[in-house]
Amino acid sequence: DAGITQSPRHKVTETGTPVTLRCHQTENHRYMYWYRQDPGHGLRLIHYSYGVKDTDKGEVSDGYSVSRSKTEDFLLTLESATSSQTSVYFCAISDLYREAKNIQYFGAGTRLSVL
Amino acid sequence: QQQVKQSPQSLIVQKGGIPIINCAYENTAFDYFPWYQQFPGKGPALLIAIRPDVSEKKEGRFTISFNKSAKQFSLHIMDSQPGDSATYFCAASRYSGGSNYKLTFGKGTLLTVNP
Numbered sequence: 001d002a003g004i005t006q007s008p009r010h011k012v013t014e015t016g017t018p019v020t021l022r023c024h025q026t027e028n029h030r031y032m033y034w035y036r037q038d039p040g041h042g043l044r045l046i047h048y049s050y051g052v053k054d055t056d057k058g059e060v061s062d063g064y065s066v067s068r069s070k071t072e073d074f075l076l077t078l079e080s081a082t083s084s085q086t087s088v089y090f091c092a093i094s095d096l097y098r099e100a101k102n103i104q105y106f107g108a109g110t111r112l113s114v115l
Numbered sequence: 116q117q118q119v120k121q122s123p124q125s126l127i128v129q130k131g132g133i134p135i136i137n138c139a140y141e142n143t144a145f146d147y148f149p150w151y152q153q154f155p156g157k158g159p160a161l162l163i164a165i166r167p168d169v170s171e172k173k174e175g176r177f178t179i180s181f182n183k184s185a186k187q188f189s190l191h192i193m194d195s196q197p198g199d200s201a202t203y204f205c206a207a208s209r210y211s212g213g214s215n216y217k218l219t220f221g222k223g224t225l226l227t228v229n230p
Binding site for chain 2: 041042044045048102
């Protein structure tokens, strides 16, 4: 999975609790992304980062925040988890100067269940 | 607003058949079109990609056909094998400002190749 480690791989939590998912890369890629994957919706971008401390919203960012304090780590936080956030979360990385036109490489995913 | 429409949602073929997955887009700002393959429990992996100035690209048994005027592109899998059974996503990339590009994904096609 292209030097990308997501943790945890599985998590079950309760509604209203905070949850943090971690993405760690060893490729020194500049760009990092968080997606969620749901049946019938494909992959939808939550947030992305274009450098340390530089982040921006994707199409489904409500209820999520991110942080990137080091090149290798990108954290996704659900401040107060809801059942609608039950999903599989994927981290992806890319580096514009190594691949043309934003080819993204994905981690193995985190399966999150909010009960 | 779904910017990349993918069809069919699911597809079943016999071994040796040629499954075809179609995608259509509307935004002419898209300028790179990758396909991803995803096996159960894994993250999406880049399979093959094409630029809009090329009408066809082949890599092994996988071929992308691209019709710029119709804003459509498709994936063909020659001599399909049971090991090709997976979910396939088309995607489209566009410049989104600064040095960043964004990917928009289709909703995916679940391909089953029967022995």
